[in-house]
Amino acid sequence: MSNIRAKLTRLLFHPRIVTDLMDRATFRVFQHFGAIVRSAARGSIKPGTGVSAPGDPPKSHTGSLRNAIRYFVDRAARSVIIGPMKLNGKRGGDAPALLEHGGKSRITVSGRNGGRYHPRYRARPYMGPAFEKAQPKLPTLWANSIKRK
Secondary structure, three states: OHHHHHHHHHHOHHHHHHHHHHHHHHHHHHHHHHHHHHHHHHHOOOOOOOOOOOOOOOOOOHHHHHHEEEEEOOOOOOOOEEEEHHHHHHOOOOOOHHHHHHEOOOOOOOOOHEEEEEEEEOOOOOHHHHHHHHHHHHHHHHHOOOOOO
């Protein structure tokens, strides 16, 4: 009993210990959650040719979109950033955002008869659904995440 009381006293009177434990647990949970979302997003992008139906995840022609999905845990901001890095190339830079949200391309494409147009894309979300799929796992990740050695 006295051993437990001594541990509680150390925790109660040393808030730095508690905040350090919380910071470590937060980092671990965010890291794990980022990996789960990344894996779900990559798994939703199937290899294939042609164009996927609007509302379905995009198809992977070269694998560059799948490989561009990353996550980063920002300790200072206590947040995790999950998503595709900007792709290289003249046409690839806006592709991840256009696929996720849809919209009008900023790239001018030469059309028939020498005309120019900015094509409009319909959304083929892959990050949002991956996040929604992983979100129910958060309580399990947080459960018993703060452990003192």
